[in-house]
Amino acid sequence: xxxxxxxxxxxxxxxxxxxxxxxxxxxxxxxxxxxxxxxxxxxxxxxxxxxxxxxxxxxxxxxxxxxxxxxxxxxxxxxxxxxxxxxxxxxxxxxxxxxxxxxxxxxxxxxxxxxxxxxxxxxxxxxxxxxxxxxxxxxxxxxxxxxxxxxxxxxxxxxxxxxxxxxxxxxxxxxxxxxxxxxxxxxxxxxxxxxxxxxxxxxxxxxxxxxxxxxxxxxxxxxxxxxxxxxxxxxxxxxxxxxxxxxxxxxxxxxxxxxxxxxxxxxxxxxxxxxxxxxxxxx
Ligand code: GLN
Numbered sequence: 001x002x003x004x005x006x007x008x009x010x011x012x013x014x015x016x017x018x019x020x021x022x023x024x025x026x027x028x029x030x031x032x033x034x035x036x037x038x039x040x041x042x043x044x045x046x047x048x049x050x051x052x053x054x055x056x057x058x059x060x061x062x063x064x065x066x067x068x069x070x071x072x073x074x075x076x077x078x079x080x081x082x083x084x085x086x087x088x089x090x091x092x093x094x095x096x097x098x099x100x101x102x103x104x105x106x107x108x109x110x111x112x113x114x115x116x117x118x119x120x121x122x123x124x125x126x127x128x129x130x131x132x133x134x135x136x137x138x139x140x141x142x143x144x145x146x147x148x149x150x151x152x153x154x155x156x157x158x159x160x161x162x163x164x165x166x167x168x169x170x171x172x173x174x175x176x177x178x179x180x181x182x183x184x185x186x187x188x189x190x191x192x193x194x195x196x197x198x199x200x201x202x203x204x205x206x207x208x209x210x211x212x213x214x215x216x217x218x219x220x221x222x223x224x225x226x227x228x229x230x231x232x233x234x235x236x237x238x239x240x241x242x243x244x245x246x247x248x249x250x251x252x253x254x255x256x257x258x259x260x261x262x263x264x265x266x267x268x269x270x271x272x273x274x275x276x277x278x279x280x281x282x283x
Contacts, residue, residue, distance in 0.1 A: 012050070023066070028062075030075060031071060034061070035057060070093055073088070073089055073093070080122075081131075081132075083127065085154050086150055090144060090209060091144075091147045094124040097243070097276050098189045098243055100276055100277045102129060104241055105129060106132045112135040113136050114137045115137070115184065115187060116233065117188065118171055118190070119171075120142045120147070120166070121150075122151055123166075125187055125188075126138050126140035126164050127164070137163065139165050139183075141171070143168070143170045143174075144212075148166050148168055152166055165178070172233060183234055184234075185239045186230055186234060187242075188242055189243040191211065191213050191214050192248060194217065194218060195216060198214075219245055220248065220255065223252045227258075231282060236282065238281070239265070240262075241277060241279050242278050243277050244276060249278065256280050262282060
């Protein structure tokens with residue numbers, strides 16, 4: 001007969017449940033994957049020794065999370081399109097909603113497209129597109145040198161460096177030294193938060209780079225600049241795919257339509273039914 005003693009061995013479930021009132025299971029798993037340097041599935045199939053040091057380290061990670069630091073910044077890793085990306089405080093944490101942009105482009109089955117990814121951040125969009133459309137030729141830009149370094153690391157991590165060129169600069173200025181910068185597709189998840197809304201953002205979001213979020217007074221600065229300048233960089237009939245913020249659809253449409261050279265081809269909603277992306281074509 002096997003007798004269970006009072007101090008029976010602590011396991012992963014013990015840790016997952018330890019802070020269950022304050023940390024979700026999904027977040028506990030992310031922190032434990034990091035702690036044990038393993039994949040999520042391993043947590044449930046492998047045996048881990050949970051000693052006092054491990055428990056203390058876990059408690060420390062949880063307290064950082066509870067102080068408002070996003071789990072992805074603690075672990076230095078975020079998932080996007082099923083791929084693992086390196087993230088630091090220099091880049092925006094990729095969001096699941098942004099996968100819409102990638103899925104739309106992949107679903108449209110372009111043949112060997114030339115793609116421009118503006119505000120590449122961690123490189124999540126550019127790298128996923130490079131993996132999913134191997135013949136694509138991609139240019140990715142960002143105003144932040146530190147962000148570009150992370151994006152380059154992510155491209156290398158996923159063996160996508162050969163298909164992506166990186167340039168530093170503000171929006172289209174970054175293309176000054178690019179060879180033949182004419183694209184089939186311009187894609188971007190631009191900064192679109194109104195300046196006045198910053199104090200009301202979640203603590204977690206306020207830890208992300210402000211430059212990656214700030215869309216100016218009405219949140220629409222980037223859309224105006226893109227509408228004004230993109231014509232020079234698009235091939236005839238070329239496409240622009242942009243993420244948009246809650247309630248911005250009409251204003252963004254008006255900005256583009258006022259130029260009389262664009263057509264709004266599609267509006268795509270996210271999982272919550274919110275209009276989240278806009279697909280515009282150059283006539
Ligand atoms: N392209 C990155 C993303 O979608 C970063 C966007 C940004 O910095 N505004 O997450």
